[in-house]
Amino acid sequence: MREEPEGPLPESGRPGRFRASAAGRLFEQDPASAEFHGMPEDAVDTGSADFVPDLEDIAPTLNRLLPGR
Known part of the structure; x- marks a missing residue:
């Protein structure tokens, strides 16, 4: 698995897109x-x-x- 980029979170949303590309699911509050x-x-x-x-x-x-819930 690739490592997430380090450093401060940019305002570009890059960390969220990285997680999504690694088959993650992203929840964002409305x-x-x-x-x-x-x-x-x-x-x-x-x-x-x-x-x-x-x-x-x-x-x-x-x-x-979640399975089993």
């Missing part, structure tokens, strides 16, 4: 429900996020996706 919406908006705008639920829906969505 920007409309986020206190600070800049980062979630960037992930949604770049197409990196696989799921964009409201904050309270993230855990239930993860539970549905």
Whole structure:
């Protein structure tokens, strides 16, 4: 497996795209429900996020996706 780039997180969304290319699933809080919406908006705008639920829906969505839950 490739290593994730080191250093500060750029505003380009590159770390999220890297994880997605390594077969990861990306959850990003819906920007409309986020206190600070800049980062979630960037992930949604770049197409990196696989799921964009409201904050309270993230855990239930993860539970549905995990085997044996």
